[in-house]
Amino acid sequence: MDMKLEFVVLPVADVGRAKDFYKALGWREDIDVGEGEGRVAQMTPPRSDCSIMLGPSLTTAAPGSMQGLCLVVDDIEAARAELVGRGVDVSEVFHAAGGGLPLANGQGRAPGLAPDRASYFSFASFNDPDGNGWFLQEVTTRFPGRLW
Template structure:
């Protein structure tokens, strides 16, 4: 049986500001729906990812904006990811060299922290 993570909630204070940020860094806008007053569901997918993020209003998410700091994304090249983010004006930190990978991190406008990992080359 396969278990696939498909959606992670990211708490934000300003939905439109978050949409602008995630669009700027290259995420694909999947949905922006308001099925009824008080509920707005926005979904974005990072390029090449099978897992999306969601944010909005009235979603019942218990995390406060800025508390999501557990998302880790694998990228093919940490240096390229760092240059890409900085080229877009995103304050990104890295490259942190570890035995288990090379890491870049950045925050969204609400302070939710993302970690990008380039996996180590263990040889074939």
């Protein structure tokens, strides 16, 4: 049986403001329906099979409470530069220190690209206007068994 992650609910206070932010990143607007507390928008990153669903009443989670969302890119420096060029406040590139993965609170991070630019270990981070936290993660070679 196939199972695919279709969308992730992202808690936001203002759907219009959030939608404008993600459109500025170059994301596709799939839907925008309803009004007020019932308004819902769906946005999809370029070439992604998974979307985000924005709406104030889709979840009881507080706006800005989603952390550690990850966008995989094949060139972390180019992706960071593109987002900065679109007006996003993106961290400098960092890598996982000590063999683990970096945490949203900044622990486990070392500046710069991963040694030997190892796939899966170079990151940058940014937040949306509500404070939902995103990572960019450079993946150039998939682990065995993973589909690209």
